[in-house]
Amino acid sequence: MMQEIKDRIEKVVLKNGLVLLLLPIPESALFAVNLCLHLGNLFENDKERGISALMQEAILKGTTKRNTIEFNQAVERLGAAIRSSSNYFTGRIAMDGPANKSVEILKLFFEVIKSPAFRKEEVDKEKKFLVGLLRSLDDDPLKAAFHRFRRAFFGNHPYAFPTLGEEKSLQILEVEEIWQWYRKIFVPNNMVVSVVGNFDGARVRKIFEDELGGMIPREKLRPTRSSFFPASLKIVDRREVRDAWVVIGFRAPGILEKEERIAFEIMNNALGGGMYSRLFLKIREERGLSYQVGSSYLPLLGPSFICAFCGFPFAYFDAVVSLLKDEFRSLVNIDAEEFEEAKNYTRGIFLHYFETVSSLASLLSFCEAIGLGWDFPWQYEATLRRFTVEEARTIYRRFVDQKESMGAVVPVVV
Amino acid sequence: MAGLTYTKKVFPSGFRVIHRKISSPLVALNFWVRVGVRDEKPEDNGLAHFFEHMVFKGTTHFPGTLLTRKVQAMGGELNAETSLDTTDFYLVVPKEYWREALELEAELLFHPLLDPKDIEREKMVVIQEIHLDEDDPEERLNHLIHQKVFLGTPYGMPVLGREETVRNLALEDLLEHQRRFYHLANMTCVVSGDLEEAELFSFLEKVIDGFPTLEQCDLCFFPSFPFPIRQIVECRMDVSRSYGAISFLCGGIKSEDFNVLRLLSVILGDGMVSRLNIALREDQGLVDTVHTAYSYYERAGIFSVFYTFSSGSREAVEEAVQKEFDRLFEQPPTQEELERARNLLRSSFFSVIETTLGSAELLGRFDMIDNVDHALQILLYLEHLDVVHILEVAKKCFDMERATSILIGPGD
Numbered sequence: 001m002m003q004e005i006k007d008r009i010e011k012v013v014l015k016n017g018l019v020l021l022l023l024p025i026p027e028s029a030l031f032a033v034n035l036c037l038h039l040g041n042l043f044e045n046d047k048e049r050g051i052s053a054l055m056q057e058a059i060l061k062g063t064t065k066r067n068t069i070e071f072n073q074a075v076e077r078l079g080a081a082i083r084s085s086s087n088y089f090t091g092r093i094a095m096d097g098p099a100n101k102s103v104e105i106l107k108l109f110f111e112v113i114k115s116p117a118f119r120k121e122e123v124d125k126e127k128k129f130l131v132g133l134l135r136s137l138d139d140d141p142l143k144a145a146f147h148r149f150r151r152a153f154f155g156n157h158p159y160a161f162p163t164l165g166e167e168k169s170l171q172i173l174e175v176e177e178i179w180q181w182y183r184k185i186f187v188p189n190n191m192v193v194s195v196v197g198n199f200d201g202a203r204v205r206k207i208f209e210d211e212l213g214g215m216i217p218r219e220k221l222r223p224t225r226s227s228f229f230p231a232s233l234k235i236v237d238r239r240e241v242r243d244a245w246v247v248i249g250f251r252a253p254g255i256l257e258k259e260e261r262i263a264f265e266i267m268n269n270a271l272g273g274g275m276y277s278r279l280f281l282k283i284r285e286e287r288g289l290s291y292q293v294g295s296s297y298l299p300l301l302g303p304s305f306i307c308a309f310c311g312f313p314f315a316y317f318d319a320v321v322s323l324l325k326d327e328f329r330s331l332v333n334i335d336a337e338e339f340e341e342a343k344n345y346t347r348g349i350f351l352h353y354f355e356t357v358s359s360l361a362s363l364l365s366f367c368e369a370i371g372l373g374w375d376f377p378w379q380y381e382a383t384l385r386r387f388t389v390e391e392a393r394t395i396y397r398r399f400v401d402q403k404e405s406m407g408a409v410v411p412v413v414v
Numbered sequence: 415m416a417g418l419t420y421t422k423k424v425f426p427s428g429f430r431v432i433h434r435k436i437s438s439p440l441v442a443l444n445f446w447v448r449v450g451v452r453d454e455k456p457e458d459n460g461l462a463h464f465f466e467h468m469v470f471k472g473t474t475h476f477p478g479t480l481l482t483r484k485v486q487a488m489g490g491e492l493n494a495e496t497s498l499d500t501t502d503f504y505l506v507v508p509k510e511y512w513r514e515a516l517e518l519e520a521e522l523l524f525h526p527l528l529d530p531k532d533i534e535r536e537k538m539v540v541i542q543e544i545h546l547d548e549d550d551p552e553e554r555l556n557h558l559i560h561q562k563v564f565l566g567t568p569y570g571m572p573v574l575g576r577e578e579t580v581r582n583l584a585l586e587d588l589l590e591h592q593r594r595f596y597h598l599a600n601m602t603c604v605v606s607g608d609l610e611e612a613e614l615f616s617f618l619e620k621v622i623d624g625f626p627t628l629e630q631c632d633l634c635f636f637p638s639f640p641f642p643i644r645q646i647v648e649c650r651m652d653v654s655r656s657y658g659a660i661s662f663l664c665g666g667i668k669s670e671d672f673n674v675l676r677l678l679s680v681i682l683g684d685g686m687v688s689r690l691n692i693a694l695r696e697d698q699g700l701v702d703t704v705h706t707a708y709s710y711y712e713r714a715g716i717f718s719v720f721y722t723f724s725s726g727s728r729e730a731v732e733e734a735v736q737k738e739f740d741r742l743f744e745q746p747p748t749q750e751e752l753e754r755a756r757n758l759l760r761s762s763f764f765s766v767i768e769t770t771l772g773s774a775e776l777l778g779r780f781d782m783i784d785n786v787d788h789a790l791q792i793l794l795y796l797e798h799l800d801v802v803h804i805l806e807v808a809k810k811c812f813d814m815e816r817a818t819s820i821l822i823g824p825g826d
Contacts, residue, residue, distance in 0.1 A: 001438075027437065030764055060686075068686070068696065069686075069696070073687045073750075076754050077753060077754045078757060079757025079758050079761040081685075081758075081761070096761075097761055098761055125699065128699075128724075132655055132702045132722075132723075132724035133702070135654040136722070139551055139653040139654060140550060141549050239652050240825065241549045241652065242545035242548055242549050243549065274482075274491070275479075275482040275485070275492060276482045276485070276486040276487075277486075281479060285471075285479060285535075288537075288539050289542075290539070291540070311542065311545075312542065313542070340487070341483065341486055341487035342486075344487055344488060344489040345486045345487070347508065348489020348491060348507065351439045351489070351508055352506075352769075354438070354439055355438050355439075355440065355768065355769045355770065356765070356768045356769060
């Protein structure tokens with residue numbers, strides 16, 4: 001099935017640099033289109049912090065042809081959904097809906113990309129919304145601990161800040177700055193679009209050539225910062241919560257380091273990826289100290305991290321921190337059997353991407369946009385299968401001896 | 415609606431198997447047990463959920479963590495959920511492992527060890543889970559809604575139980591729970607994936623051979639729902655914005671209002687152009703977010719309007735919501751609004767059945783608490799709903815004099 005999907009994919013590069021990936025799945029009742037662009041934290045300077053998030057919120061709030069309500073009425077009337085997002089180094093415009101409405105969905109997709117309105121009242125409304133959202137990030141104690149960890153690890157690197165930006169920079173962003181940002185980001189040579197589902201490939205290709213073939217390429221944005229050294233800080237705040245939450249981690253391979261990244265994904269799953277992971281067994285099964293414990297590896301463009309997280313009674317703070325650190329270290333000695341099991345688990349999780357048209361569309365455009373190539377998922381599976389425990393240990397050893405960073409939220413009253 | 419098919423087989427023991435063929439590299443194996451909070455007494459509240467935790471703590475043939483290790487080694491995702499009416503266990507595996515996975519999941523359900531040492535340790539874990547929910551404003555809001563709207567009935571008790579009831583659970587409670595509910599006649603197994611039906615059914619027959627069965631009976635007394643009264647609950651947490659809900663007691667999955675309430679939820683509060691979003695967020699700026707949700711169970715349901723705001727007041731939001739309810743009668747949903755709601759529900763349905771697990775959960779839930787045929791007939795029902803019927807249901811359900819309002823706001 002996997003090979004069959006790969007064989008159906010067609011890559012088209014328009015003259016202006018826009019990359020189009022077409023994957024027809026005639027048996028599907030659904031249709032998905034997904035645009036991936038470089039934007040987000042990595043490309044913003046201090047004054048621009050949050051501009052990608054604000055642009056992506058405001059872009060769905062009407063076009064030059066229709067106001068917010070009229071535009072979204074047209075989308076929802078089809079039974080379709082449209083989403084936009086911005087993250088650390090990429091952003092998306094994604095639409096999905098019934099396959100028999102694919103042409104209408106594409107029309108609306110082009111309308112939003114080519115003719116956003118960025119009306120002042122809508123931009124101000126979304127600014128207020130983002131500020132509220134930013135303030136509420138700490139309302140969830142686990143997210144609050146993660147937020148502190150990111151600051152402790154990234155220091156003053158752009159990745160240290162929430163992807164929503166910062167309140168002070170958001171408040172002073174003007175509509176004209178959003179327009180300038182849009183003109184820099186929405187250029188054809190910064191666009192990878194994937195189309196997945198039940199559609200006519202030749203027809204869709206022609207529509208794209210007609211609609212987006214005339215866009216003019218421009219110089220692509222460059223990251224605002226290239227050098228990085230982990231800050232290795234410890235940030236602990238007190239809150240009115242029942243239990244303590246801690247996140248500890250250190251530097252890990254970036255997303256473009258293909259082999260290293262796959263090794264770390266396997267090691268991460270052995271460490272804290274499921275019900276038989278080391279952290280789950282040591283902290284939850286053997287000691288009953290936590291309900292939610294695990295690890296997370298976030299490969300980014302450039303500096304990246306692996307971290308362990310846990311919620312537990314504050315009385316065990318030192319014991320849990322020590323256990324997390326010990327498990328990071330002892331993972332160096334993972335044996336072949338455990339490694340094979342973690343590999344299989346990693347593959348099982350990966351296969352979920354192949355179940356829906358929107359997850360496939362998202363995967364294809366992302367891999368192509370960031371330079372891994374649209375066919376990376378198939379390389380991934382092959383590399384995963386042939387990786388040996390010795391190779392993974394060697395890679396892991398290169399990272400594990402660093403000083404860790406920590407973010408935590410602990411109860412006010414003990 | 416090509417492709418919306420499934421096969422159901424009932425074994426002589428009463429055990430039900432449902433198969434949906436779907437093209438995927440994965441297979442979902444989803445066992446449903448007809449037991450939930452509704453079967454608990456106040457003094458053993460949390461028992462169904464605690465038992466669900468305990469089955470993961472080792473089995474007769476795979477003590478300790480051997481079973482979870484085997485599952486993980488085949489690339490499987492194993493988890494479970496306890497709700498008001500049911501407990502379900504799912505295992506999603508690469509399709510080449512479906513036979514082993516099915517044997518393991520059956521082992522998990524029918525041969526848990528229930529070691530007393532594990533029971534004591536797991537109590538600590540569940541109490542942690544209770545704390546975690548108390549620290550999360552959205553979870554806490556949801557608990558309060560259920561507690562207040564379903565007050566005086568088993569549905570009003572928390573799924574996780576309370577700290578003191580969890581601490582008091584004993585091995586005997588678990589064994590009795592297992593005897594009463596974990597038998598073949600009280601279960602449905604849904605398998606969704608690219609499998610041959612005949613092979614699946616004959617394999618399952620071998621797997622369950624010799625497993626216990628009892629007559630399925632509904633022994634638990636379930637009291638009537640109290641006549642709803644106006645309730646307002648406001649509480650403080652260490653949060654930076656307010657999380658609120660206005661909730662109404664209404665019919666459940668078997669109710670004739672079921673499909674209308676789903677449609678009303680989309681018209682009022684699902685999507686950018688839903689009536690409440692336009693009025694409260696886009697036009698009046700009263701809220702940061704607003705949406706509706708219809709939670710349906712076997713015996714009843716709750717229709718809620720959820721909202722958040724950074725600065726504002728509950729009273730102002732409720733006044734605006736009331737106006738929108740009134741407007742439903744002054745300006746009934748137009749054909750365009752109905753078409754939008756039907757199309758969104760249709761797309762959402764196709765998205766759910768696109769995945770192996772989504773299909774299995776949909777079919778399993780309907781088979782347990784309603785009728786599995788209804789799961790795939792939802793779209794047909796929607797076509798026949800008219801405005802008069804919709805307004806009748808709205809009038810019956812959305813009475814602010816009978817609403818439960820909850821607001822969780824920032825502390826001083």
